[in-house]
Amino acid sequence: MTLFTKTAITAVLSAGIIATAAFAESHSDKALEDAVKARHAQMQMISYHMGILGGIAKGETPYDSAMVDAAAQNMAALAGMAPASMWLEGSEQGFTEGSRAKTEIWSDAAGFEAQFEKLGAGALAMVGAADAAAVGAGMGAMGAACKACHEAYRGPKN
Amino acid sequence: MKRGIKILLACAVVAAGGAWVLTAPAPEPVLVAQGHTADPANGELIFTAAGCASCHAAPNSQDKTILAGGYAIESPFGTFYAPNISSGPEGIGGWSLPEFYNALRNGVSPYGQHYYPAFPYTAYSGMTELDIADLYAYMRSLPGDSTPLRAHDVGFPFNIRRGIGAWKLLYLKQDAVVSGELNAEMQRGRYLVENMSHCGECHTPRDALGGLDRDQWLKGAPNPSGKGQIPDITPAGLGWSESELVEYFTSGFTPDYDSVGGSMAAVVDNLAKLPASDREAIAAYLLALPAG
Numbered sequence: 001m002t003l004f005t006k007t008a009i010t011a012v013l014s015a016g017i018i019a020t021a022a023f024a025e026s027h028s029d030k031a032l033e034d035a036v037k038a039r040h041a042q043m044q045m046i047s048y049h050m051g052i053l054g055g056i057a058k059g060e061t062p063y064d065s066a067m068v069d070a071a072a073q074n075m076a077a078l079a080g081m082a083p084a085s086m087w088l089e090g091s092e093q094g095f096t097e098g099s100r101a102k103t104e105i106w107s108d109a110a111g112f113e114a115q116f117e118k119l120g121a122g123a124l125a126m127v128g129a130a131d132a133a134a135v136g137a138g139m140g141a142m143g144a145a146c147k148a149c150h151e152a153y154r155g156p157k158n
Numbered sequence: 159m160k161r162g163i164k165i166l167l168a169c170a171v172v173a174a175g176g177a178w179v180l181t182a183p184a185p186e187p188v189l190v191a192q193g194h195t196a197d198p199a200n201g202e203l204i205f206t207a208a209g210c211a212s213c214h215a216a217p218n219s220q221d222k223t224i225l226a227g228g229y230a231i232e233s234p235f236g237t238f239y240a241p242n243i244s245s246g247p248e249g250i251g252g253w254s255l256p257e258f259y260n261a262l263r264n265g266v267s268p269y270g271q272h273y274y275p276a277f278p279y280t281a282y283s284g285m286t287e288l289d290i291a292d293l294y295a296y297m298r299s300l301p302g303d304s305t306p307l308r309a310h311d312v313g314f315p316f317n318i319r320r321g322i323g324a325w326k327l328l329y330l331k332q333d334a335v336v337s338g339e340l341n342a343e344m345q346r347g348r349y350l351v352e353n354m355s356h357c358g359e360c361h362t363p364r365d366a367l368g369g370l371d372r373d374q375w376l377k378g379a380p381n382p383s384g385k386g387q388i389p390d391i392t393p394a395g396l397g398w399s400e401s402e403l404v405e406y407f408t409s410g411f412t413p414d415y416d417s418v419g420g421s422m423a424a425v426v427d428n429l430a431k432l433p434a435s436d437r438e439a440i441a442a443y444l445l446a447l448p449a450g
Binding site: 043050054093149156 | 386387409410411416418420421424426
């Protein structure tokens with residue numbers, strides 16, 4: 001192998017490594033970590049409202065139509081948040097601190113977003129639920145979306 | 159040849175012969191469930207409680223009764239692929255009941271080969287003969303599928319199946335983990351947890367040889383695929399009440415309205431189909447585990 005060939009190979013390899021590094025750095029670690037925090041806040045809000053509905057469904061708190069409608073509408077809004085600002089590529093489990101996101105979120109983006117749509121549709125259907133039994137029935141559909149999404153797109157606890 | 163060397167050689171031959179005998183697949187020559195009329199409805203319950211479809215149904219298939227196999231189980235020893243166990247000839251179609259019994263209880267195939275313990279026969283070894291007979295009847299009533307076997311991706315030395323014989327000497331056929339005087343509900347809970355739902359396979363840590371560390375029973379473990387942690391489900395680790403456990407097994411909601419996910423989602427799908435008394439029995443068993 002000539003010196004020229006060796007130098008050329010080295011140059012190509014180095015350029016490749018630098019390009020890869022630059023790609024990985026295209027979002028700073030802080031931006032990715034902030035996105036994870038924002039998602040956790042979104043999930044916290046979802047479970048908070050699910051808790052209000054669950055308490056009513058189980059009879060732990062009295063039925064209150066205004067509370068049911070507010071919780072359901074907020075759930076629909078949370079499920080409808082546009083994914084682009086929240087689910088930054090690279091903010092996955094094992095790469096970004098605190099994340100439990102699986103890479104399938106990006107490799108199967110349509111499937112992932114479909115689960116949020118199901119949750120949103122379930123929440124809108126909950127608006128106007130007339131009694132605790134109707135709230136419980138509506139929770140079944142929403143819970144199925146939570147479970148299906150967490151089954152396919154969320155990793156185990158860190 | 160010196161006399162000492164001759165003796166050493168003789169000892170080595172005897173030891174190797176002994177090891178060969180001890181590690182041989184050991185099916186029990188049994189007449190299983192003689193005179194028992196199989197109850198496929200109980201067989202379906204056993205199938206659900208034992209979580210067979212979670213690994214043996216084709217990945218991403220909505221129909222959990224087509225047991226085509228193919229699900230990948232990642233481990234530090236390699237990747238195992240769940241085989242076809244449908245009622246077709248590629249599955250268990252040609253198996254007799256004693257062969258089926260030996261697969262579940264002894265981890266031995268009808269062809270006299272050791273199964274890798276990715277198939278949780280260390281749990282199933284405690285299944286009763288009648289439940290196995292009912293399960294056999296139910297599974298043979300399910301559809302056949304012609305998906306061929308996919309070879310496991312396991313490197314040396316773990317690809318030597320005879321080594322599993324030695325592994326079994328260490329880890330197969332142990333007593334129940336929870337012992338002592340148990341009431342009927344606790345006995346049922348123990349059967350469901352230790353022998354059916356095989357909770358310990360993920361929730362108990364393993365030693366260097368891949369055997370369960372029973373001193374750390376259900377106290378949580380690293381995820382074998384590398385990322386994250388399988389939770390501690392003893393009372394000290396989880397801190398849930400009986401009704402909270404039963405709610406989780408039914409709807410998948412945790413006490414703070416997070417939801418079940420990952421491979422546990424399929425487990426909850428199964429537990430939700432069991433009678434409520436079985437979910438309560440599992441909760442009673444978990445709550446009786448030693449603290450700390």
